[in-house]
Amino acid sequence: MLIKECKGYELEKEQSNTSEDFFNRSEITFKEDGVEKTLHVLYVRYFDEIFTEFTPYQNDPIFVQDGQEVMFKDIVALVCLLKNPGLRERKRLYINSKQEFASYFQNVNYHKLPGIFLSIKQSNGYELRSPLDFILQPQ
Template identity: 80%
Template sequence: MLIKECKGFELEKEKSNTSEDFFNRSEVTFVENGEEKTLHVLYVRYFDQIFSEFTPYQQDPVIVKEGIEVNFKEIVALVCLLKNPGLRSRKRLYINSKQDFAAYFQDINFNKLPEIILALKQNNGFELRSPLEFIMQPQ
């Protein structure tokens, strides 16, 4: 699978009676079997304020390397896809439970994540051989 892009952004109200401003969207675009797909992860914006509870990151940007800065919302969909490869067949994922959200980050190898991000920014893609490379294995 070729990962092509990761991005994230805060939703804004389109109408005064909607609640978009309580949510963020994270997207990961990838190519599998010659078909380009995008997984859109919609989640409660509050999780951006508490990510230090379930990740080693203390503040945004979460990755700063070689002049590249990456915010938390940019890696959420990528982490979800790594943790649950079955999401490759889905277009959307909605997470409103703190417990469910934190579960996606459990056992992620955060030391290896910059490897993907740098490849995306510098080479316009990252060839993912196995998501297991980015999951901590029991000793």
């Protein structure tokens, strides 16, 4: 699987009676078997305020890679796909439970994430051989 792009953004209210401004969207675009796909993860914006509870990151941007600021919302879809490779077959994922959201971030090898963003920027993609390479294994 070739990861082509990881990005996140805050939704904005389109109409006065909607609640988009309470949510963020994170997207990962990848190519698998010659087919380009995008997974959209919609989640409650509040989780961006508490990510320090379940990640080693202390503030946004979570890291700067080759001059590019990477925000927490940029890694959400990536982490979800790494933790649950079955999401490759889905287009959308909605998470509104803090417990479910935090579970995606357990046992992730955060030290390897900057390499994905560096490769995307320098080589227009990152070849993901196995999602297990990004999951910490019990000792």
